[in-house]
Amino acid sequence: MLTIALTKGRIEEPVVNLLDQAGYGMANVRNKKRELIFNDEHQAIRYCLVKAADSVTYINQGAVDVAFVGSDVIAESDRTFYEVLDLNVGRCDFVLAAPKGVDLFARDGHLKIGTKYPEFTKQYFQGKGYDVEIIKIEGSVELSPLIGVVDGIIDIMETGNTLRQNGLVVVDNIQPVSTRMIVNTASFRTKSGAISELIERLGGVVNA
Ligand code: PRP
Numbered sequence: 001m002l003t004i005a006l007t008k009g010r011i012e013e014p015v016v017n018l019l020d021q022a023g024y025g026m027a028n029v030r031n032k033k034r035e036l037i038f039n040d041e042h043q044a045i046r047y048c049l050v051k052a053a054d055s056v057t058y059i060n061q062g063a064v065d066v067a068f069v070g071s072d073v074i075a076e077s078d079r080t081f082y083e084v085l086d087l088n089v090g091r092c093d094f095v096l097a098a099p100k101g102v103d104l105f106a107r108d109g110h111l112k113i114g115t116k117y118p119e120f121t122k123q124y125f126q127g128k129g130y131d132v133e134i135i136k137i138e139g140s141v142e143l144s145p146l147i148g149v150v151d152g153i154i155d156i157m158e159t160g161n162t163l164r165q166n167g168l169v170v171v172d173n174i175q176p177v178s179t180r181m182i183v184n185t186a187s188f189r190t191k192s193g194a195i196s197e198l199i200e201r202l203g204g205v206v207n208a
Pocket of ligand 1: 010138139140141142155156157158159160161162163
């Protein structure tokens, strides 16, 4: 039995669509109510629905063999798993943003940055030689500069609507983000047949 974690939220539907196209029947997952686990006896696969950061935790604990997560979540993790495929969906960008008219890099002294990604943010500013104070925000990060908690934010931007509608502008478009397939290192050896088949079938759909 292969256990696969599907990340709930923005990447759930595109990943379920890809699995469907690859011939893994996803009707049960599609028609779910509040269930969190689904067995596909025919394919010998068990699907779990989890929050992005928990996908990585379950992979690291060996509780799931395979997970589909954004590269933003991977950037924030300690990468103790294999990243085997870029699904090319859930595409967005990591950006540094600030209120219109604020020149973050022209400021002397202390910069405060709000983010859901403290590790990525730390590395980004270290690379620029800036010492910043990072404030961890759990959601709606765009609010934090508006209420004066931080000077700028690092977050993912998809359409840019949230930034625009809150008077924020992109200061630096740091790097693209997309959904990746990750695999527990032990599972990669012990369940190599089923995992290779999944990579091949999904890869075929992604490249088609
Ligand atoms: C993400 C991100 C931005 C928004 C960007 O948040 O943190 O807030 O989407 O999307 P846009 O560029 O299309 O406007 P998400 O919707 O995942 O929710 P959260 O803020 O509660 O984490």
